[in-house]
Amino acid sequence: VPVLLWFRRDLRLADQPALAAALKAGTVLPVYVLDDETAKHRAMGGASRWWLHHSLASLDAALREKGSRLILRRGRSEEALARLADETGADTVHCIRHYEPWWRNAERAVSKRLTLCCHDGNYLLPPGAVTSGAGSPYKIFTPFWRSLRDCLPPAPPRPTPSRIAAPAHWPASDRLEDWALLPTAPDWAAGFCAEWTPGEAGAHKRLRRFRDHAARYDDTRNLPSIEGSSRLSPHLHFGEVSPAQVWHAVADAGGQVEAYLRELGWRDFAQNLICQYPDYAARNGRPAFDAMEWRSGQDAKDDLRAWQQGRTGYPIVDAGMRQLWATGWMHNRVRMIAASFLIKHLLIDWREGERWFWDTLVDADYGSNAVNWQWVSGSGVDSSQWSRVMAPLSQSEKFDAAGYIRAWVPELAKLSDAAIHDPEEAGCRPRDYPAKRINHREARERALAAGRAVR
Numbered sequence: 241v242p243v244l245l246w247f248r249r250d251l252r253l254a255d256q257p258a259l260a261a262a263l264k265a266g267t268v269l270p271v272y273v274l275d276d277e278t279a280k281h282r283a284m285g286g287a288s289r290w291w292l293h294h295s296l297a298s299l300d301a302a303l304r305e306k307g308s309r310l311i312l313r314r315g316r317s318e319e320a321l322a323r324l325a326d327e328t329g330a331d332t333v334h335c336i337r338h339y340e341p342w343w344r345n346a347e348r349a350v351s352k353r354l355t356l357c358c359h360d361g362n363y364l365l366p367p368g369a370v371t372s373g374a375g376s377p378y379k380i381f382t383p384f385w386r387s388l389r390d391c392l393p394p395a396p397p398r399p400t401p402s403r404i405a406a407p408a409h410w411p412a413s414d415r416l417e418d419w420a421l422l423p424t425a426p427d428w429a430a431g432f433c434a435e436w437t438p439g440e441a442g443a444h445k446r447l448r449r450f451r452d453h454a455a456r457y458d459d460t461r462n463l464p465s466i467e468g469s470s471r472l473s474p475h476l477h478f479g480e481v482s483p484a485q486v487w488h489a490v491a492d493a494g495g496q497v498e499a500y501l502r503e504l505g506w507r508d509f510a511q512n513l514i515c516q517y518p519d520y521a522a523r524n525g526r527p528a529f530d531a532m533e534w535r536s537g538q539d540a541k542d543d544l545r546a547w548q549q550g551r552t553g554y555p556i557v558d559a560g561m562r563q564l565w566a567t568g569w570m571h572n573r574v575r576m577i578a579a580s581f582l583i584k585h586l587l588i589d590w591r592e593g594e595r596w597f598w599d600t601l602v603d604a605d606y607g608s609n610a611v612n613w614q615w616v617s618g619s620g621v622d623s624s625q626w627s628r629v630m631a632p633l634s635q636s637e638k639f640d641a642a643g644y645i646r647a648w649v650p651e652l653a654k655l656s657d658a659a660i661h662d663p664e665e666a667g668c669r670p671r672d673y674p675a676k677r678i679n680h681r682e683a684r685e686r687a688l689a690a691g692r693a694v695r
């Protein structure tokens with residue numbers, strides 16, 4: 241009888257420990273279940289669904305090259321898998337373990353009906369593998385990273401198997417097209433294809449491209465006008481490449497890559513936090529923050545909309561929000577500036593921003609998104625930085641964002657380097673570019689006053 245290989249956010253064939261274990265057991269039946277029903281499930285956002293569609297198509301093609309294929313089913317994971325097991329006589333499921341609260345629920349439910357074998361492989365080390373001296377999980381990144389780093393490098397990645405033994409009969413599969421994961425009119429994802437190639441081959445292409453300039457990462461990663469970072473985040477999120485593969489490829493490239501490896505550590509850290517706080521996307525890490533008087537009402541709604549559309553009157557913020565809309569991705573430095581602007585300048589609850597990113601990012605990740613939003617707002621267990629109000633205009637100058645603004649805010653493309661960061665102040669704001677929603681000094685004072693009330 242075949243064993244089921246349950247794919248989720250691990251859509252690859254190389255360095256895939258669940259596949260390796262399933263192969264040892266005999267014939268393999270690869271399956272992906274579109275599960276929007278498991279308890280605490282958070283439905284994937286629009287940009288993620290676009291990615292998923294293409295990634296599943298690419299995985300199926302890769303499986304077919306190995307003599308296999310991908311079976312698609314929809315519904316609650318445990319029901320879909322149990323039905324497939326009934327149809328094929330299988331009773332064992334291999335998968336990579338995931339830590340989102342709904343995946344933990346799904347794993348529990350599946351293990352009540354079938355023999356479930358969970359493998360580690362989507363993180364440098366599984367959450368909980370390193371703990372503080374007292375044996376408790378870490379809440380702060382730096383000591384977490386120190387402990388984790390001592391246990392690394394990760395084991396060398398496993399190669400892709402040459403053949404995948406197929407069952408004698410293939411059970412029925414849904415048609416990917418019927419899942420309607422892609423946008424219909426208007427096709428807001430038209431620009432995504434120019435930027436991304438979802439799937440394992442696309443991930444490796446991106447990794448090879450990054451290897452050539454990985455040694456310059458620390459000097460260039462904060463400059464949004466150039467491609468200084470790896471842009472591997474959606475590939476890592478969907479598990480098209482493993483962090484161990486990325487680690488070894490980058491470390492082997494040589495040079496100063498420690499800063500990059502540390503960022504992979506942040507990804508692990510986020511999982512470590514959501515294991516401790518499964519509701520981290522909904523609840524303040526520091527309960528004192530529950531008293532924060534966020535703005536609400538029509539003015540705040542208009543401000544939120546202007547932020548989402550990239551029409552705040554702050555060029556660096558607007559460039560970032562438009563890059564996000566057009567490509568499903570935003571540069572990390574600009575994510576921090578745009579998030580801080582929403583939370584502190586507009587005094588809008590960080591959860592509004594978290595939800596928008598969840599819907600629009602191709603790398604939307606439950607742990608990384610929530611942890612970063614709470615870190616910027618200062619509401620997280622790992623930070624208390626409310627009083628650090630980022631100044632978008634000086635950030636824009638400091639990180640030399642003129643080229644980036646020109647690329648994403650065409651109304652400002654003709655302005656000089658000196659004027660482009662703050663056209664209003666320079667007296668040359670074009671008529672089709674909005675005025676600032678709020679003046680920086682006024683916003684800063686309002687934010688500081690709101691923060692004092694919370695403390």
Ligand code: FAD
Pocket residue numbers: 461469470471472473474476477503504506507510570571572573575576579597601603604605606608609610612613616
């Ligand atoms: P690189 O700089 O090349 O870093 C390599 C990899 O390390 C990334 O691909 C990513 O997997 C990981 N990484 C880097 N920085 C972080 C970080 N701060 N936290 C966790 N992992 C990190 N990242 C997501 O993957 N998903 C999200 O939903 C997400 N939401 C964010 C929300 C906000 C408000 C902020 C400030 C950051 C968020 N990040 C998120 C983190 C970071 O911005 C992205 O991981 C990074 O921009 C991806 O680009 P890259 O692959 O070129 O990163």
